[in-house]
Amino acid sequence: MDRFVKNFILMSIVYLAIASVLGIFMIGRPSLYSLKFVHSHLMLLGWVSMMIYGVGYHILPKFAGKFLKSKAMGEIQFWLANIGLVGMLGFYTLGIYDPSGLYNSLTIAFGIIEAISIFLFFYNMIATLYAKDAA
Ligand code: HEM
Numbered sequence: 001m002d003r004f005v006k007n008f009i010l011m012s013i014v015y016l017a018i019a020s021v022l023g024i025f026m027i028g029r030p031s032l033y034s035l036k037f038v039h040s041h042l043m044l045l046g047w048v049s050m051m052i053y054g055v056g057y058h059i060l061p062k063f064a065g066k067f068l069k070s071k072a073m074g075e076i077q078f079w080l081a082n083i084g085l086v087g088m089l090g091f092y093t094l095g096i097y098d099p100s101g102l103y104n105s106l107t108i109a110f111g112i113i114e115a116i117s118i119f120l121f122f123y124n125m126i127a128t129l130y131a132k133d134a135a
Contacts, residue, residue: 001058002071004078008054011082015046034096038089045085045114053081053121061128069127077120084114 019042026032026039061068068074087110095103 002074004071004075005054005058007078008050008057008081011078012047012050012054015042015050015085019043019047035093038093041085041089045081050081053077056121056125060125064129066128066131069124069131073120073124077117077124080113080117080120084110084112084117086110088114 019039022032022035022039022042026035057068057074088107091103091106091110095107
């Protein structure tokens with residue numbers, strides 16, 4: 001198993017644990033409902049998406065009888081997906097408590113990094129599955 005595949009699966013489980021604890025705190029203290037965006041995106045971009053990236057990178061090329069187009073791109077995607085997610089949610093949280101425009105802009109900037117990571121997965125997977133030469 002490639003290192004970035006294992007790392008995606010590890011981080012997916014880490015985000016699941018963090019988001020679950022946050023969810024329990026949200027039930028106990030409804031003022032924390034302002035962090036619903038953080039909880040839901042830790043779950044969906046962290047737990048769900050990263051598990052799918054990890055398992056998908058490992059399994060989908062094999063299903064199609066191909067080699068992954070670029071492992072280097074997978075490694076870069078791992079870092080951009082994590083930096084984008086942590087940055088986006090961190091600055092979003094700071095923006096709740098200090099709603100100056102700066103944190104909003106940083107939230108958007110890291111959201112764009114997250115989106116770039118999604119496009120890398122899109123390209124790598126499509127270029128792998130639809131490659132002309134069989135592995
Ligand atoms: C220990 C497990 C979990 C706890 C304690 C928990 C708790 C919560 C709470 C308290 C809310 C706010 C609900 C409200 O607005 O009334 C919420 C929202 C949400 N949760 Fe969780 N949750 C858990 C697991 C999950 C999982 C596994 C996912 C997805 C993979 C998830 C995705 C979401 C989403 C998308 C929202 C936003 C829903 C909306 O905006 O209406 N949660 N969760």
